[in-house]
Amino acid sequence: MEGVGAASSIIAVIELSAKVASLCVKYSTAVKNAKPDIERLLRQLKGLQITLLGAQELLKSPNGKSLKTAQELVDGLSNCESQLKEVQSKLDKKFSKGQKVMTKLGFRALQWPFQSKEVDSIIKNLKRFRDTLSMDLTVDQKVVDVSQMFVLSKLPTANDAAFDSYADEHDARCHPETRTELLKDIDEWARNPKGKGIFWLNGMAGTGKSTISRTVAQSFANQGLLGASFFFKRGERDRSNAALLFTTIAAQLVLKEPGLTSHIRAAIEADPSVTRKALKEQFEKLILKPLENLRDRLDDTKTIVLVIDALDECERDNDIRVIVSLLSQAKSLSSIRLRAFLTSRPELPVRLGFNTIKGRYQDLVLHEIPNPIIEHDIAAYLHFELASIRNEHNDLFPNRRLPPDWPGSQTVRDLAKMAVPLFIFAATVCRFIRDPAWCDPGDRLAKVLEYQSGTQQSEIDKLDATYLPVLDRLLVGSEASKRSLLSEFRMVVGPIVLLAEPLPIRSLARLLGVEEKVIIRRLEPLHSVLSVPASPTSPVRMFHLSFHDFLVDHNKQGTNPFWIDRGATNEKIATRCLELLSDHLKKDICDLRIPGTARADIESSVIDSHLPSYVRYACLYWVHHLQQSNTRIGDGHQVHTFFERHFLHWLEALSLLGKISDSVRMIKNLQGLVSPGTSSTVSAFLHDAARFILSFRQIIDLCPLQTYASAIVFAPTTSIIRGLFRNCVSDLITLLPRADLEWDACLQTLERDKGWISALAFSPDGTALATAWDDWTVQLWDIATGEHQQTLQGHSDLMTALAFSPDGATLASASYDKTVRLWDIASGEHRRTFGGHNSTLRRLLFLDGNFLVADRGFLRITHSPADKSTDQEADIGPLFVGDKWIRQDGKNLIWLPPKFRAHAVAVHGSTIALGLASGQVGFFRLARKE
Numbered sequence: 068m069e070g071v072g073a074a075s076s077i078i079a080v081i082e083l084s085a086k087v088a089s090l091c092v093k094y095s096t097a098v099k100n101a102k103p104d105i106e107r108l109l110r111q112l113k114g115l116q117i118t119l120l121g122a123q124e125l126l127k128s129p130n131g132k133s134l135k136t137a138q139e140l141v142d143g144l145s146n147c148e149s150q151l152k153e154v155q156s157k158l159d160k161k162f163s164k165g166q167k168v169m170t171k172l173g174f175r176a177l178q179w180p181f182q183s184k185e186v187d188s189i190i191k192n193l194k195r196f197r198d199t200l201s202m203d204l205t206v207d208q209k210v211v212d213v214s215q216m217f218v219l220s221k222l223p224t225a226n227d228a229a230f231d232s233y234a235d236e237h238d239a240r241c242h243p244e245t246r247t248e249l250l251k252d253i254d255e256w257a258r259n260p261k262g263k264g265i266f267w268l269n270g271m272a273g274t275g276k277s278t279i280s281r282t283v284a285q286s287f288a289n290q291g292l293l294g295a296s297f298f299f300k301r302g303e304r305d306r307s308n309a310a311l312l313f314t315t316i317a318a319q320l321v322l323k324e325p326g327l328t329s330h331i332r333a334a335i336e337a338d339p340s341v342t343r344k345a346l347k348e349q350f351e352k353l354i355l356k357p358l359e360n361l362r363d364r365l366d367d368t369k370t371i372v373l374v375i376d377a378l379d380e381c382e383r384d385n386d387i388r389v390i391v392s393l394l395s396q397a398k399s400l401s402s403i404r405l406r407a408f409l410t411s412r413p414e415l416p417v418r419l420g421f422n423t424i425k426g427r428y429q430d431l432v433l434h435e436i437p438n439p440i441i442e443h444d445i446a447a448y449l450h451f452e453l454a455s456i457r458n459e460h461n462d463l464f465p466n467r468r469l470p471p472d473w474p475g476s477q478t479v480r481d482l483a484k485m486a487v488p489l490f491i492f493a494a495t496v497c498r499f500i501r502d503p504a505w506c507d508p509g510d511r512l513a514k515v516l517e518y519q520s521g522t523q524q525s526e527i528d529k530l531d532a533t534y535l536p537v538l539d540r541l542l543v544g545s546e547a548s549k550r551s552l553l554s555e556f557r558m559v560v561g562p563i564v565l566l567a568e569p570l571p572i573r574s575l576a577r578l579l580g581v582e583e584k585v586i587i588r589r590l591e592p593l594h595s596v597l598s599v600p601a602s603p604t605s606p607v608r609m610f611h612l613s614f615h616d617f618l619v620d621h622n623k624q625g626t627n628p629f630w631i632d633r634g635a636t637n638e639k640i641a642t643r644c645l646e647l648l649s650d651h652l653k654k655d656i657c658d659l660r661i662p663g664t665a666r667a668d669i670e671s672s673v674i675d676s677h678l679p680s681y682v683r684y685a686c687l688y689w690v691h692h693l694q695q696s697n698t699r700i701g702d703g704h705q706v707h708t709f710f711e712r713h714f715l716h717w718l719e720a721l722s723l724l725g726k727i728s729d730s731v732r733m734i735k736n737l738q739g740l741v742s743p744g745t746s747s748t749v750s751a752f753l754h755d756a757a758r759f760i761l762s763f764r765q766i767i768d769l770c771p772l773q774t775y776a777s778a779i780v781f782a783p784t785t786s787i788i789r790g791l792f793r794n795c796v797s798d799l800i801t802l803l804p805r806a807d808l809e810w811d812a813c814l815q816t817l818e819r820d821k822g823w824i825s826a827l828a829f830s831p832d833g834t835a836l837a838t839a840w841d842d843w844t845v846q847l848w849d850i851a852t853g854e855h856q857q858t859l860q861g862h863s864d865l866m867t868a869l870a871f872s873p874d875g876a877t878l879a880s881a882s883y884d885k886t887v888r889l890w891d892i893a894s895g896e897h898r899r900t901f902g903g904h905n906s907t908l909r910r911l912l913f914l915d916g917n918f919l920v921a922d923r924g925f926l927r928i929t930h931s932p933a934d935k936s937t938d939q940e941a942d943i944g945p946l947f948v949g950d951k952w953i954r955q956d957g958k959n960l961i962w963l964p965p966k967f968r969a970h971a972v973a974v975h976g977s978t979i980a981l982g983l984a985s986g987q988v989g990f991f992r993l994a995r996k997e
C-alpha cells in the first residue's frame with residue numbers, strides 16, 4: 068500500500084512527545100503513586116532522545132543516517148508502547164481527565180510544527196521512508212486528517228451551538244402532528260434550485276421557532292443537506308454574540324465537506340488572525356471563498372443548508388444586520404447552492420437587516436398563521452402530552468387512577484385556546500401538571516384553568532397565565548412565610564435568570580454565598596420552568612427565555628409578587644463577585660513559580676483547579692453586572708479598593724483564562740461608570756490601568772506571570788499601578804532598570820507589515836480608525852484592542868481623504884481616481900460611488916447625513932443607502948466646483964477661465980468662494996431655483 072505506515076510513525080512520534088509532556092506535567096504536580104513507573108519511563112524515553120524537533124529535522128533531510136534513526140525510533144516506540152499503556156492506565160484511574168489532557172497536548176503538538184508547505188514536504192519524505200517503516204495507515208489519509216485537525220484546532224467554536232449538542236439534547240422537536248405544512252414548505256424551499264437564498268421564520272416569543280429550527284436541522288442532517296447549525300442563546304457566553312458564529316459554521320462545514328480543509332487552512336495561514344476579524348472578513352475568507360473553491364470537486368447541483376436560530380438573541384444590533392446581509396450573498400456562489408434558514412423574533416434590528424435585502428429572501432410569520440391551524444397543532448401536542456401524564460400517573464398510583472378519557476377533549480380545546488399562539492404556554496403547563504412536586508394532576512390542571520380569562524389576552528397576559536400557576540403555588544402559609552419565600556426566591560432565582568452564562572448549583576452557592584441546600588430547596592418546586600439537573604456540577608438553565616422576560620418586566624413591578632429588580636440584583640451579583648475575587652485571587656495563583664511560563668504550556672486542569680468556575684465567572688462578568696446595575700463608581704468605591712489590592716491578580720487570572728483582551732473593554736466600560744465630581748483618584752487609576760493593559764497586554768497574554776515582571780518593570784515610574792504593586796515584582800529581579808517617567812504619547816501601535824498611509828480618520832465615538840494605504844485599500848482598526856478589523860477595496864488610485872458619518876455607520880473615501888466612495892462600516896460593503904467631478908477632492912466632511920461636503924462642493928447622499936449606483940452625474944450636489952466648471956445638480960453651469968480656476972473652494976448655500984492663484988478670492992452667488 069502506498070505510504071503505508073510512514074505517516075503513522077510521525078503521528079506516533081508526536082503523540083509520544085505529547086505523552087511525555089503530559090507525564091512530566093502530571094509528575095510534577097500530583098502523581099505520587101505512579102512515580103517509579105514514570106521515572107523509569109522517562110529514563111527510557113530520554114535514552115531514545117525523542118523530541119518533536121528532532122523528529123521534524125529527521126523528516127526534513129532524509130538520508131541514510133536519519134533513516135536509521137527513524138528505524139530506531141519506531142523500535143523504541145514499540146518497546147515503550149506497552150509500558151506507556153500501563154502507566155497511562157494508572158494515571159487515568161487517578162485522573163478522569165487524563166485522556167482529555169493527552170488529546171489536547173497531542174493537538175497542540177500537531178498545531179505547532181506544520182505549515183501546509185511543510186505538510187507537502189513531509190508527505191514526500193514520508194513516502195521515502197515507507198519501505199523502512201511499516202504500520203497500517205496510508206500517508207495521504209493520515210495527512211488529510213492532520214490537516215483537518217489543524218484547521219479544527221485553529222477555528223474557535225461556540226460550545227453547544229449546534230442543533231444536536233449534548234447540552235440541548237433534550238430540547239423539543241416538533242411533535243409529529245404539528246407544523247406539517249410548514250415543514251414541507253421549508254423542505255421545498257431548500258430543494259428548489261430557483262428558491263431564495265434565505266428563509267426567514269419570524270415569530271414572537273414562545274411560538275415555537277427554535278423547536279422548528281431543531282426539527283428542520285435534524286431533517287436536513289438526515290438527508291445529508293445540513294452544512295452547519297448555530298443556535299444563538301442569550302445568557303450563554305459564546306452563543307449570545309456573533310464572535311464565533313462563522314468560525315463555528317466553518318468548523319462544522321470542514322467536517323461535512325473535507326474538501327474545504329485546504330482552502331480554509333490556506334486562509335488561516337495567510338492571516339492567522341482572520342478568526343478574530345470583522346464578520347465580513349471571516350465570512351468571506353472562511354466560508355464563501357472556500358466554498359467557491361470547491362467548484363471543481365462538487366457536482367453543481369449540491370445543496371448545503373445553514374440553520375441559524377434566534378438571530379434576535381445575538382447581542383450587537385449591527386452584527387445582526389451584517390449577518391443577514393452576508394448570508395444574502397451566498398446566492399452568488401456558483402459551486403453549490405448555499406441556503407440559510409434563519410429564525411428570530413420580529414425585533415427591530417432583525418427587521419432592519421431584512422429591509423436591506425428586500426427581494427432576496429422568503430419569509431413566514433409564525434404568529435400570523437391562521438389561529439385554527441395553530442390551535443390544531445397545540446391541541447395535538449396537548450392531547451399527546453396529557454395522555455402520557457395520565458398513563459404515568461395511573462401506573463404510579465393505581466388506587467387514584469385518572470379516568471381513561473382524562474382530561475377530556477373540551478379541556479384540551481380550552482387549554483389550546485388559552486395557549487394560541489404560544490407553544491411555550493402549552494409546554495410549561497404540561498411540565499407543571501407532570502411535576503410530582505405538586506399534588507394531583509387533576510388539581511394542577513384545574514389551577515391552570517383558573518387563569519383562563521376571556522379570549523382577548525395580550526401576549527403579556529399569556530405569559531402571566533403561563534408562569535403564575537407555577538409560581539402562585541409557592542405562596543402558602545402566613546404572610547411572614549410568604550415574605551421569606553419571596554426574598555429567598557429573589558436571592559436565588561433572580562441571579563439565575565440574569566447570569567451571563569448558566570452555572571451549576573455548586574458554583575451558584577459559592578457565587579451567591581448561599582448554602583447549596585437552600586438553592587436546592589428553592590429550586591425544588593420550579594422544575595417546570597427551570598431545568599435543574601440532578602448533578603450539582605451541571606448548569607441550571609431556564610427552559611425558556613420568556614421566564615426571564617416575565618420576571619423582569621418593569622410594568623409588573625407592582626402587580627407581580629415575583630418581580631425581580633434587575634438593577635438591584637445585578638448590583639448584588641457584582642458585589643458578590645468582587646468579594647469572592649478579593650478572597651480568592653493572589654499572585655501566581657497556579658503556583659507556576661517561573662515568571663516566563665507560557666500560558667500555552669499550563670495544563671488546563673491546573674488552571675481549572677485554581678480558578679474554579681465561580682471564580683472564573685466572577686473574573687469575567689463582574690463588570691457586566693456592574694454595568695447592568697447602573698451603579699456609579701467614585702473614589703473609595705468597592706471597585707476602587709478591589710483594584711488597589713488585586714488589579715494585577717485579576718489581570719493574571721484573565722490571562723490564565725485566555726481572556727486578557729476582554730480587560731481592555733472592561734476598563735473602558737468602568738470608565739463610563741465613573742461618577743463625575745467625586746472620583747478623581749479612581750479615574751486616574753482607570754486611566755493608568757487602560758494604558759498599562761494596552762502596553763503590556765500581549766506579553767501578559769503569552770506569559771501570565773509577566774504581569775509582575777516585565778509589565779511592572781517597564782511601566783513608567785509615575786504609573787499608579789507601578790507604584791502600588793512595586794512589591795509584587797518577581798523576586799528574581801533585584802534592581803529595576805530606569806523606566807520612562809510617564810506613559811509616552813504613543814497609546815499603542817497598530818502594525819502592518821508594509822506600506823504607508825495616505826489618509827486617516829477616527830470614527831466619531833473614537834472606537835475605530837480608518838487608514839488609507841498606498842495599495843489603495845482602506846483598513847479599519849478597533850482602537851480599544853488594536854486589532855485590524857477589515858479591509859475595504861475598490862479604489863483604483865491613492866486615496867486623498869477619509870471621513871466618517873456622524874453616526875459612525877458610513878465611511879467616505881476620496882481618491883486620485885476622481886471618485887468618492889461610500890462604505891457601510893458594519894458590513895464593509897461598498898454602497899455608492901460618486902463620479903462626475905474632474906478634480907481630486909482632498910477634504911471630506913459629512914453634513915447632517917444628507918450631504919457630504921468636499922473641498923469643492925457638496926455631494927448629495929440622500930438616496931437609499933442600498934443603491935449601488937456608480938458614476939452618476941446626478942449624485943453631485945446642488946453646487947460643485949470642478950477644475951474647469953461650476954456645476955449645478957450634476958450639470959456643467961459655468962466654465963472657469965484659467966485665472967479663475969481655484970486652489971481652494973468654499974460653498975455655502977448658493978454662494979461660492981474661489982481661492983485663486985493670484986491670492987484673490989472670487990465670489991459667485993447663483994440665483995435660487997424656484
Ligand SMILES: Nc1ncnc2c1ncn2[C@@H]1O[C@H](COP(=O)(O)OP(=O)(O)OP(=O)(O)O)[C@@H](O)[C@H]1O
Pocket residue numbers: 239240241242245246270271272273274275276277278279377411412448490491492494610611612613
Ligand atoms: N411543534 C412543537 N411540538 C412540540 N412542542 C413544541 C412545538 N413547538 C414548540 N414546542 C414547545 O414550546 C416551547 C417553546 O418553543 P420555542 O422555544 O421553540 O419557542 P421560540 O419561538 O423559539 O421562543 P423564543 O423566541 O422565545 O426563543 C418549546 O420548548 C417546546 O417545549
